Amino acid sequence: xxxxxxxxxxxxxxxxxxxxxxxxxxxxxxxxxxxxxxxxxxxxxxxxxxxxxxxxxxxxxxxxxxxxxxxxxxxxxxxxxxxxxxxxxxxxxxxxxxxxxxxxxxxxxxxxxxxxxxxxxxxxxxxxxxxxxxxxxxxxxxxxxxxxxxxxxxxxxxxxxxxxxxxxxxxxxxxxxxxxxxxxxxxxxxxxxxxxxxxxxxxxxxxxxxxxxxxxxxxxxxxxxxxxxxxxxxxxxxxxxxxxxxxxxxxxxxxxxxxxxxxxxxxxxxxxxxxxxxxxxxxxxxxxxxxxxxxxxxxxxxxx
Amino acid sequence: xxxxxxxxxxxxxxxxxxxxxxxxxxxxxxxxxxxxxxxxxxxxxxxxxxxxxxxxxxxxxxxxxxxxxxxxxxxxxxxxxxxxxxxxxxxxxxxxxxxxxxxxxxxxxxxxxxxxxxxxxxxxxxxxxxxxxxxxxxxxxxxxxxxxxxxxxxxxxxxxxxxxxxxxxxxxxxxxxxxxxxxxxxxxxxxxxxxxxxxxxxxxxxxxxxxxxxxxxxxxxxxxxxxxxxxxxxxxxxxxxxxxxxxxxxxxxxxxxxxxxxxxxxxxxxxxxxxxxxxxxxxxxxxxxxxxxxxxxxxxxxxxxx
Numbered sequence: 238x239x240x241x242x243x244x245x246x247x248x249x250x251x252x253x254x255x256x257x258x259x260x261x262x263x264x265x266x267x268x269x270x271x272x273x274x275x276x277x278x279x280x281x282x283x284x285x286x287x288x289x290x291x292x293x294x295x296x297x298x299x300x301x302x303x304x305x306x307x308x309x310x311x312x313x314x315x316x317x318x319x320x321x322x323x324x325x326x327x328x329x330x331x332x333x334x335x336x337x338x339x340x341x342x343x344x345x346x347x348x349x350x351x352x353x354x355x356x357x358x359x360x361x362x363x364x365x366x367x368x369x370x371x372x373x374x375x376x377x378x379x380x381x382x383x384x385x386x387x388x389x390x391x392x393x394x395x396x397x398x399x400x401x402x403x404x405x406x407x408x409x410x411x412x413x414x415x416x417x418x419x420x421x422x423x424x425x426x427x428x429x430x431x432x433x434x435x436x437x438x439x440x441x442x443x444x445x446x447x448x449x450x451x452x453x454x455x456x457x458x459x460x461x462x463x464x465x466x467x468x469x470x471x472x473x474x475x476x477x478x479x480x481x482x483x484x485x486x487x488x489x490x491x492x493x494x495x496x497x498x499x500x501x502x503x504x505x506x507x508x509x510x511x512x513x514x515x516x517x518x519x520x521x522x523x524x525x526x527x528x529x530x531x532x533x534x535x536x537x538x539x540x541x
Numbered sequence: 542x543x544x545x546x547x548x549x550x551x552x553x554x555x556x557x558x559x560x561x562x563x564x565x566x567x568x569x570x571x572x573x574x575x576x577x578x579x580x581x582x583x584x585x586x587x588x589x590x591x592x593x594x595x596x597x598x599x600x601x602x603x604x605x606x607x608x609x610x611x612x613x614x615x616x617x618x619x620x621x622x623x624x625x626x627x628x629x630x631x632x633x634x635x636x637x638x639x640x641x642x643x644x645x646x647x648x649x650x651x652x653x654x655x656x657x658x659x660x661x662x663x664x665x666x667x668x669x670x671x672x673x674x675x676x677x678x679x680x681x682x683x684x685x686x687x688x689x690x691x692x693x694x695x696x697x698x699x700x701x702x703x704x705x706x707x708x709x710x711x712x713x714x715x716x717x718x719x720x721x722x723x724x725x726x727x728x729x730x731x732x733x734x735x736x737x738x739x740x741x742x743x744x745x746x747x748x749x750x751x752x753x754x755x756x757x758x759x760x761x762x763x764x765x766x767x768x769x770x771x772x773x774x775x776x777x778x779x780x781x782x783x784x785x786x787x788x789x790x791x792x793x794x795x796x797x798x799x800x801x802x803x804x805x806x807x808x809x810x811x812x813x814x815x816x817x818x819x820x821x822x823x824x825x826x827x828x829x830x831x832x833x834x835x836x837x838x839x840x841x842x843x844x845x846x847x
Binding site: 274278286289292295348349351359360363367370371380384387388389393406413443470474478489505511515 | 567582644663793801
């Protein structure tokens with residue numbers, strides 16, 4: 238039932254008969270609209286998620302096929318010589334992805350939190366310029382950022398070798414802005430009353446920050462750390478440009494390079510594990526943000 | 542704040558100092574790893590080539606920039622062999638974006654206005670693909686679109702086709718559909734948050750003044766969502782322009798090459814990195830022009846509303 242219908246019941250039309258008839262047909266039209274829209278929406282949801290569920294299903298296939306179901310088995314996770322656990326290529330990719338995501342989170346989160354707090358209060362032209370600089374990575378296509386980082390590491394910052402060191406630097410660069418946006422929106426909703434109160438009670442500026450603002454920010458900081466972790470795990474382009482050889486390959490690169498050459502359900506198993514790891518990080522982030530209401534939390538994550 | 546106003550003014554400099562110090566590491570990081578890399582692209586594009594090793598020598602001093610290579614690439618993009626690649630990229634992105642609007646607008650509209658109690662659940666389901674790895678989602682379609690995959694099985698069972706369609710070898714429709722599939726979540730979500738903020742009372746007012754549902758939509762909802770529509774289009778189109786992996790995965794044929802593929806080819810594949818750098822500059826300029834148009838258009842849209 239839509240809001241309009243409720244309204245109509247509350248205020249029955251007062252006019253003569255023709256108005257009533259018109260009213261009725263209009264109400265029917267309003268109802269028919271949502272049915273079509275609802276069908277379309279659910280079809281869209283099915284279209285967007287079913288293929289992935291099928292891919293997950295085939296990671297448990299007993300046979301080698303990725304298109305014919307031959308029974309349930311865990312052989313592509315462990316046991317088979319080509320499984321994720323046994324194949325050194327697949328298993329290195331998974332470890333690389335996890336380590337890269339963890340390092341990125343450890344660097345990007347404190348950097349971003351400090352930047353968010355600083356930018357929220359740093360007035361003047363330089364502060365505004367820094368704020369604009371922070372937004373640019375969000376509007377830059379990954380291929381442009383990937384090429385730029387690749388060229389700078391191979392031509393100027395020669396002391397940073399391609400591979401994990403360059404990849405961590407690159408991932409932090411695109412992640413910092415996420416942290417800043419989440420933390421800043423939380424800062425704005427906290428307001429500055431608590432901090433002013435702490436200052437009036439004699440806290441120094443740093444004490445007010447440490448004892449009042451940071452504890453209030455904890456959920457946002459944790460959630461942004463989880464989001465950084467998930468988006469680092471998911472990144473393909475920046476990693477692909479900065480990974481020189483097989484030793485630094487991550488899961489998305491492995492999937493990309495193997496899928497057209499020698500695909501077995503082990504690739505689906507690898508993708509499923511990646512999915513599980515980022516889902517875990519996001520569910521944790523959501524649980525923490527949920528305290529402000531689940532839809533608000535989703536909207537927060539959507540505003541990224 | 543008001544009470545401590547004078548003291549604040551006196552401590553103004555120290556105050557700014559702390560905030561600047563907090564923002565400094567992040568700002569320096571972005572300067573060193575975002576701004577400088579961009580400069581490096583220009584330095585390589587406008588640099589020289591080592592004749593002996595055929596390796597690019599970046600020129601860091603703008604006074605000595607050499608624009609021959611860059612000019613060559615511009616020439617090739619406008620009239621030469623790169624022209625079809627640019628046109629194809631524009632075509633694919635344009636069609637994919639149109640399909641995104643046709644599917645995405647109704648979905649976002651339903652989600653924002655009619656989902657009712659299911660809103661949270663639906664929003665989570667619509668957001669889910671956003672956080673599923675892009676390559677994984679393409680892998681999912683590669684499973685389904687194989688010659689003996691579910692899609693062909695389904696179409697043959699419905700007697701829509703008599704023999705399996707070869708979806709995965711140079712089929713432009715597959716590339717466009719894959720682009721739509723990959724990027725449509727980025728389209729729906731910002732549009733949803735705009736539509737969600739449209740004040741219900743405005744629509745009721747339109748209805749009470751005698752508008753039909755369709756007219757209310759056309760005269761109230763659509764103008765109010767124009768801003769969100771443009772933001773959604775910008776967020777979707779920017780990464781699509783730089784995409785190279787989608788067409789490689791679902792087609793792998795030179796007949797569906799996009800600009801991104803050329804950049805990847807020159808930078809990572811060959812030794813002509815200055816060509817790749819020039820292409821990055823051209824693509825960035827194109828996208829900056831689009832962004833500038835977007836900013837001007839949204840500002841105008843906002844002014845029209847107020």
